[in-house]
Amino acid sequence: EDQVTQSPEALRLQEGESSSLNCSYTVSGLRGLFWYRQDPGKGPEFLFTLYSAGEEKEKERLKATLTKKESFLHITAPKPEDSATYLCAVNTGANSKLTFGKGITLSVRP
């Protein structure tokens, strides 16, 4: 069975303090790994798709990377508006579904 584990569960940063969020996965055949951002009371907002080891994607202060067993979401010089829950999901094609991790709640203090 596909498994996605995210760590840490929660992360508190000072504004400007860079850090990384981890997503490790155990799947039979990865077709795509996705990062989403979710604000309270809202649906997940798509950030990145990665599908091959070594791939990297960037958007503003966020950079996502992928290896054969895990993905990292690097946040450079975060701002309070980056505070949200970050979700990682994998698609293996089986049953046409995304399998999500539990998410990482990020709080950035001014």
Added chain:
Amino acid sequence: DAGVTQSPTHLIKTRGQQVTLRCSPISGHKSVSWYQQVLGQGPQFIFQYYEKEERGRGNFPDRFSARQFPNYSSELNVNALLLGDSALYLCASSSGDMGALGNQPQHFGDGTRLSIL
């Protein structure tokens, strides 16, 4: 362009009742998926429909059913509601079949918050 729209935004039901949730995908998207998200957890897959056919089903009881219409909108039905069905129900759309094209992103609506009393 409009994103994925869901209705209603909030719903309160009692145990044993039935509920229908509605979803309109992004224009041009033919695939709709449904997820259940309980507090503190990631979304859990319920169904995927592509071109009006069921393409995937998650580990949910038969009380859960769905369908997709010719205009690609979708409904999720839940019968005989239980307290444990209280959750945020999310709809997501993508342009292709998630099983065939696995690296296509799904785009989510803001969900329907269902509370069971």
